[in-house]
Structures are given as C-alpha cells and as structure tokens.
Amino acid sequence: MKPEELARLATRALIYEVSVNPKPGLVDPVSSGPHPDMSVFTFIDSSLSLQPYLTICAQAGDGWIGTLPELFASLRRAGITAEREMFAATNGVNTHKGAVFSLGILVAAVAFVQKHRDTSVQGVVQGMLAGLCEHDFDGISDLPESELTAGERLYVEHGLTGVRGEAEAGYPSVFDVGLPKLLTASGTLNERLLDTLLAILTHFIDTNLIHRAGTLDVLPKAQAQAQAILDVGGAHTAAGKALLAQMNDDFLAQNLSLGGSADILILTIFMALVEGDI
Template sequence: MADWATQALLDEARLSPKPGLVDARGSGAHQDLTLELMERSANSLTPVFQALAIAGWQRPADSALRQDVGRIGREGERLMMAATAGVNTHRGAIWALGLLVTAVAMQAGNATPGKSCQLAAQLAQLPDHASPKLFSKGLRATQRYQVPGAREEAQQGFPHVMQRALPQLWRSRSQGANEQAAQIDALMAVMTTLSDTCVLSRGGLPALKVMQLGAAEVLDAGGYQHPAGRAALATLEQRLLASNASPGGAADLLAAALFLDRATAR
C-alpha cells in the first residue's frame, strides 16, 4: 500500500502536460518546485504511508485511530520538509492519501473505492486534538471565498474522486485512450467543479472560473486523446499561466484516485 501511494504521487508528478502544474516539461506556475523535488518528496513519504497502513490495519474509525493518523501525518510533513529543504510539495496529498491508505488498511484486503472513501470521511470528521492551530493558504482561501476545501472534500467522502476522477479515468480507458490521456482526462474532470484553493490563493475567483470552464472544454472536445482536446488543454494552460494559477488541489485528488485505482477492487 505504501508503494502504491508513493507511485500514485510519482505518476501524478510525471504526468504531462498538466496546465500550470509541475510536470516532465517544467515547473508550470511554480517558482520553487521542480519535478526532481516532487519525486524526492514523494519518495520521502513511503515510510509514512507504511506507518499509516500498519496503524489502520483492521481497526475501527474511532478517535484513537484519528489521533494516530494525525500524529503520523505531522511526522510525514516533517519528513517532507526535510527532504525538500522547507518547500511544501505534498502537504495536501499527505492529508488525502494518508486518510485513504488508512481506510484501505482498515478493510484488510477487501477494500473498494466507495467503502474506502466512506471510512476516510468518518476519520476526517473526527477531531484531531493535537492538530496545530495554524491557518494554511488553503484554509484562508476557503474562508475568504466561502468554498469547501481539502478538509471538507475528505469529510464528504472525496466526491471529486468518486464522482469525477475515477469514473472519467475508467471511461477514457474503455474508449481507447492510453494511460497518459486517461489520467489527464481524470484531472480535467476534477477541475471542472473543484473549488481548488491553490488556484483561488493565486488567482482568485476569475482564475477558478478559467480552470473550471477550460477543463470542461477539454472534455467536451473528446479529451486529451483527440486533437481538439489537446488544443483546448493548451489554451487552458496559457490562461492559467497568465493568472499564475496552479490546480494543486486537483492534482492531489488525481493522485488519490490513482491510488484507489491500484489498491482497491471495483
């Protein structure tokens, strides 16, 4: 499970082209991130995911497990920051994937995507008494714009994973798309409706609207496997870069979907 989670982060980072995001072509809208840094960060988290899997194995979704998840997650953030010299590469992914790795382990080898998201939601709804009372950029964006963020996504059972990313991933594959195109389409599906706090923090509501409408245009054009879809993606990238916006929240949810696609049975 730890290897699957790490590989999901690596696959997301390497997937290209991704509008505004770090990929194999470059750093997108980011000045402080590179693909090599993202890969180093992802690999630093393997022992964290392993600890979460062990902690969750066959346990119920109760307060004791929630405290363990929070403690291990904070240790994961420390390891990530040490690996990246203080750059926040995967804090949101530690939250999403950490909950889902734990939820899959709770099912002891019989996990499904839906049940995993339900159990992750139950954990996310429980208080973490040791959580630091700090306001991240994402949390400030949720309060400023009155939109749901990463916390609410988890507490609601990851609707953008279950209703957007995974269905589109499977649909694109069934329609003959290769794995690169299917994963890009899944990312676009998330971006069509997500209130991505990374985009809001950088470009405000106008950039969010550009993201949502542009991603829908990619899918309406047939997705990345079609020339019109690739052209629409290039246009979306130009617009996001003009706003210095990067859909990092959507990228985290794509990684979560890729993990569940490997780790669970439909």
Template sequence: MAGLPGISFAAVSSLSVPELAQQALWEEVWLTPKPGLVDSANNGSHRDMNLALFQKSIAAISPWFSVFHALGLEHVERGTSELLRLIRPAGIACEQAMYQATGGVNTHKGGIFSLSLLCTAAGRLKGQGKVINTSTLCAAVGKICNGLVERELTGARRASTVGERLYQQFGLTGARGEAESGFLTVRQHVLPYWFEETDPQRRLLTALLRLMAHNPDTNLVSRGGLTGLRYVQRYAARLLKQGWTVEDMREMDANLIARNLSPGGSADLLAVSCILTGVEG
C-alpha cells in the same frame, strides 16, 4: 519502487494501498502536460519547484505510507473518532521528511493528508477483516474525518492558515471537506468515467480535466481568487465538451502559467483517483 510514466493502473492492481499511494504520486508527477503544474516539460506556475524536487519529495514521504497503514491496523480496536489524533504525529513527521528533502518547499502537504488517510483506512479495514475497495475505503475515510470541518474550520476564530482564511472568506472546505465527504468529487466526477479512455495517459489527463472542472480548488483561489477558480473550471469544462488534444493541454498550460494559476488540489485528487481505481483493479 521507481515510478515510470505511462503505466496503467490496471497493471498494478495487486499492489497494497501504501504501494498504490507511492505509485500514484509518480504517475501524477510524470503526467505531461499538466496545466499550471510541475511535470516533465516545465515547472508550471511554480518558481520554487521542479520535477527533480518532486522526485526527492516522493522518495522522502513514500516510506510513511506503510506507517499509516500499520497505525490503522494497530489501532483497529480504537474508536474511529480517535484515529486522526493517533496518526497526527506520523503526519507531522512525514511533512518534516518532505521539508527536509525539499529545503523547506511544500510539494506534497495536501497529498500527504489525503493519502495518509487512505492508507490508515486500508489498515483499519484489513484489521477488521473487511474487503478493501472504493466504497469501503471512502466510507472509512469519511468516518475518520467526521466533524473535521466543523472542528478545524467552522470553530476557528482567527484564520491562522490559508485553509481557514479561505473558509471564512468563501466557505471553501478544501482538502478537509473532500476527505470528510469520502472524496465525493472523485466518486461523482472521475470514477464513473475512468475507463471511457483506453489510453492510460489520456485517461489520466481527462481525469485531471474533470477534477479541474468540478473541484473548488483552494490552491486556485489562493492564487487567483474566485475569478481564477472560475476561469480554470470553465476552461476545463470547455475542453471536455469539445474534445481535447495534447496541443490544447499545452495551450492551457501556457495560459495558466501566464495567470500564475496552479490546480494543486486537483492534482492531489488525481492521485486519490489512481488509488481508488487501483484497489478495484
């Protein structure tokens, strides 16, 4: 299913969660202008990525969303705490498909983590005969990830990954913490305001600004430290308060590129936001 820019999720609410996940990635990558991020105008703050590479990546990882959904359905009788272990091989294979398509470039690792959890949770809920909506999906993801931060971040003696290092330095839990919370940042700062904007593209850009203003994005900290994170958070909050134009977004894009800042974690949460609003119709 090809993704097209400017499609409102109100028009695709009949899609399954795996289909919504694929559509969400297309929505996110085509959205323009996205400050510091790859879009149809430029490569943002990335020298090793462009729109064509993202398209290859999305095509490679999208078939795996149905696999995660099937795993959630298949293991419906297993304990929730077992699911992460059971889907991990598929997660690794999905990442390998991404790397093969991109020549080793990490375009969607964070997105694979979050979206695979949503698809797995949807499969489990279907197998349990439960309704699939924002509340049940987020609760299911939170249960699947219960204790994840403590196991993988708090218990790490030596930081072997960027996520572990940032947790030890700054206490940032990143994508793990967001998933364990049932995507609390999205539920608190995006979903209640989703339909305040009637134009689909402006709705998505406003959602991205809200995420940038509130998300403790480890991508930003990795590139620019806490100073870079606070710069982006304050910038986004200011645009939201004053009311933004497309030219404001282009200017923010230029400023983030000049500082080599890319809010990739917020981009991943934008895709999560699209799925959660999509299941609500």
C-alpha cells in the same frame, strides 16, 4: 494486500501524478509551470521520502481496534513527522503537504476495509473525519488575519471548506468523478489521467487555484476551459491537445496552480491501482 504493498501503491500514485503531462498550473517532466522552485526531481524525492509514513498509515489501518476518530488522530501525529521528512528531502519546498493529509487518510482507510469488509472506504473516511470542519474552523474568525492560513482565510471570507470539507464528505471528487472518468477515458494512460484531472477540476472547488488568483472568479473560468477540452474528445484528440496547450499558456501567464486538483488526482490514481484498474 499487505501494508507495505499499499504504501508502495501510494508512492507510485505520487510519482504517476507528477509524471502526467502537460498539466496546466502544475509541475511535470516537461515544465515546472508556475512553480520555479520545483521540478519533477523534487517531487520524486518528496514521494520517496513519504513511503515510510504511508507504510505507517497502512499498518495503522490494518491493525486498528479503536474508534475511527482515534485512528485519524494517530495519523495526524504521524503526518507531522512526515511533513518534516518531506521538507528535508526537498530543501524546504512544499511539494506534498496536501497529500500527506489526504493520501495518509485513504491508505489507512483501505487497509482498515481489507480487515473489516462490512464497510466501504468512503464510509471509513467519513467515520474518521466526522466533525473535522467544525473542529478545525472553530474560532478562527476571531483570529487576526495575519495568523490565518490561506485555506482558513478562504473559509472566513467565503465559507469554503477546501480539502477538509472534501475529506469529511468521503472524497466524492475521487469516487464520484475521478475514478468513473478514468475508467471511461480514451487514449494512453497519460492522456486518460489528463482527462481525469480535467474532470476533477470541473467539479472540485480548488482553493489552491482561488488563492493563487486572489478571486473566486477564476474557478468557473478554469472549469469552463477544462470542460471545453473534454467536450472535444479529451487530451488524446488533436482539438483537445490544442485547447490544453492554450490552457497551459494561460495558467503560466497568470501564475495559477491546480494543487488541490492534483491531490485529488493522486488519490484517484491510488484507488485505481488498488482496484487494479490501471
């Protein structure tokens, strides 16, 4: 698959994710959820603005001859420019900052594996990001709290590594949870993707959710709600739809967001498109 085609699939994954509805705590075509400064159109504009960057990531992985950590370093530099393009397209709204990081990594890894078939996508990601958490979190406990990002604050206070830890481990929430659930879920593609999002939430430590709530207690409660929907048959059943509607109402009332889980869903959709599973 050519780099340009990989970039198109990655862009499709971004648009597919925002199209899935109704998603608790997230923007979709029906609702902006707890994000009044965003709409589905904001996300479409953002997605299209990132396609040139995703092409760069695919081209980098396709032609890379250096070490894998050096490949990641090159993606980080390209990602800085991509973030500026995203903010320009959305009038300063942060729609896809997490996806710039994670989707760029995965696109490059897939492109690399297509040329070096003696390895796996997960293996390449792990090789690219070895030591990431140790590097990125080194010394942050000595910084004033006012200088810490939300993710850094959660690391200092609770030891949560967030998306960095997920990435360094090779995105197990994608390969061990998201993709298997997508393959076995029932109903329309929209309903299957909803069930996939819920399955991801039951296993993934969504630091965006924790940050919004201001407490770790929110995670097991949200995971229990997601599991209850899956236990009654998922989003394609009447019982599942009713519980999902209640979860939507609860998240909106509490101003909660599943931004981290949404990024994992994007990665899952991308891999499913690459593998021809959707």
